[in-house]
Amino acid sequence: MTIRTEVLQLKDEMIGIRRDLHAHPELGFEEYRTAQVIENQLRSLGLEPRRMAGTGVVADLVGGAADSGPVLLLRADIDALPIQEANDVPYRSQNDGVMHACGHDAHTAMLLSAAQVLVAMKDDIPGRIRFLFQPNEEVAGAEQMVAEGALENPPVDAALGLHIWTPLPSGTIGATVGGVMSAMDVFHIVIKGKGGHTGYPDSAIDPVIAVADLIQTAQRLQTRDISLLKPTALVFSKIEAGTKNNIIPDEVVVEGTLRYLFDPKLDGDEDPPKRLEEIVAGVCAVHRCTYDYTVEQENEVVVNAPEMVKLVRETAAEILGDEKQIVEHRSMAGEDFAAYARRVPAAFVFLGTGNPEIGTDNPHHNPHFNVDEDTMPTGVELLVRTALRFFEKKTSGKGGL
Ligand SMILES: [Zn+2]
Ligand SMILES: [Zn+2]
Incomplete structure (x- = not known):
């Protein structure tokens, strides 16, 4: 048979x-x-x-x-x-x-x-x-x-x-x-500014505008930082901030996933989670914010x-x-x-x-x-x-x- x-x-x-x-x-x-x-x-x-x-x-x-x-x-x-x-x-x-x-x-x-x-x-x-x-x-x-x-x-x-x-x-x-x-990393970022009155934004440090910039700037990671031949997908999927429409919040929390079809350990110069942190640091410097960055690898x-x-x-x-x-x-x-x-x-x-x-x-x-x-x-x-x-x-x- x-x-x-x-x-x-x-x-x-x-x-x-x-x-x-x-x-x-x-x-x-x-x-x-x-x-x-x-x-x-x-x-x-x-x-x-x-x-x-x-x-x-x-x-x-x-x-x-x-x-x-x-x-x-x-x-x-x-x-x-x-x-x-x-x-x-x-x-x-x-x-x-x-x-x-x-x-x-x-x-x-x-x-x-x-x-x-x-x-x-x-x-x-x-x-x-x-x-x-x-x-x-x-x-x-x-x-x-x-x-x-x-x-x-x-x-x-x-x-x-x-x-x-x-x-x-x-x-x-x-x-x-x-x-x-794909490898999948889950990231959790806290962008910290200084809360204030929306009528006096110059006296506050607005973390919301920093996050808006971060979400835009970080997209470069997929095409300008990592080779196009190494598929990489960055998605911001959760944003939390604010209590009321006329208050600039102290901080914003953003979360999302970073996926890539290669092993950074074998390709040391292209490390997506490390590069994301560099971008976070750069954007925070521009906006006078500070940050906490944690990333957890769920799958390799x-x-x-x-x-x-x-x-x-x-x-x-x-x-x-x-x-x-x-x-x-x-x-x-x-x-x-x-x-x-x-x-x-x-x-x-x-x-x-x-x-x-x-x-x-x-x-x-x-x-x-x-x-x-x-x-x-x-x-x-x-x-x-x-x-x-x-x-x-x-x-x-x-x-x-
Ligand atoms: Zn499944
Ligand atoms: Zn399955």
């Missing part, structure tokens, strides 16, 4: 699991029911799941070559979002205000199916596969999994992750070398390793039978898969699921978001066959692995 036939035999069961998870979404680090469903399923396959980071689940498939072979990590994320679902489907969310609006329900179901197929081939796998079901992707839960040893005992050699993606059409796979999902850039992307592309070409359906795709959204990709060679791949005919082309994190479930078997086949190809290349010393 071919792998495709095996995967297709699991399709109904997989969709059933996905719909069950969809109906019972849970927010990050609260995925208690979800973790239970995953554990039960893994145990039924003869694996021994263990908990990590509270609601994370990890299980190792030890193949024929036992502990001596390479270790591949396959990762799915399991959390939902604080969104009220607007879809009218039989499996709509039963938890008010919580929804699987990013496809993590599908990721979980696909990885469980991949585990089922791979367990049946256990004796032919010359190494170990770690199935990792990660909580709280939407707020960087991966770091906690890594801190609790997800990449150790034995050490993981490579990692593969997959995201259902509505911006890409159903039937396509996006696999790209280099930065594929996800950087795909060439040898891992090659593996995925070769596999995808076999599965899709048409190389034109394998596309280059990058996103300015963040993804905590960076926590793995920074430490081991990794590929993070997009599985196109956008299909306007059935309404699955809404953006991620939208209350109308949904998945083209017919694309899920392709995702499973990609996980299974890329894993097999990994062991084949790794043990033969080919493909740069």
